[in-house]
Amino acid sequence: VQLVESGGGLVQAGGSLRLSCVASGRTGSASAMGWFRQAPGKEREFVAATAWYGTSPSYADSVKGRFTIARDYSKNTVYLQMNSLKPEDTAVYYCAADPVPRVPPSTRHHEYDYWGQGTQVTVSS
Numbered sequence: 001v002q003l004v005e006s007g008g009g010l011v012q013a014g015g016s017l018r019l020s021c022v023a024s025g026r027t028g029s030a031s032a033m034g035w036f037r038q039a040p041g042k043e044r045e046f047v048a049a050t051a052w053y054g055t056s057p058s059y060a061d062s063v064k065g066r067f068t069i070a071r072d073y074s075k076n077t078v079y080l081q082m083n084s085l086k087p088e089d090t091a092v093y094y095c096a097a098d099p100v101p102r103v104p105p106s107t108r109h110h111e112y113d114y115w116g117q118g119t120q121v122t123v124s125s
Helices: none
Strands: 002-006 007-014 019-026 032-038 045-051 067-072 077-082 091-098 119-124
Touching: 002 091, 007 077, 019 032, 019 119, 032 067, 032 077, 045 067, 045 077
Parallel strands: 007 119
Antiparallel strands: 002 019, 019 077, 032 045, 032 091, 067 077, 091 119
């Protein structure tokens, strides 16, 4: 599975961005899709995840109510809509695919086998 993210950029606090992740290749191998982020000097952390089919999405407490993960089956694309952005949301955001069907989708980055190259999100205060 190949994953390509886009949509990052520079935005002021309170603004919005929508990240996209297009999957190609053996997309049938992806049971769940997740978004993770990594800020300089920090560990990679879970943001949101959803199964390709069924189950409710999962969100990190820090983004709950502000971020929304969504799927478009026809485009093999997963989105991360980010609203009310804060400076602490600044990070490189990664899309990832987990081949193992888990309920609920995993929040652990080591359980995701496929990763995109990342897209930078910078929120200015």
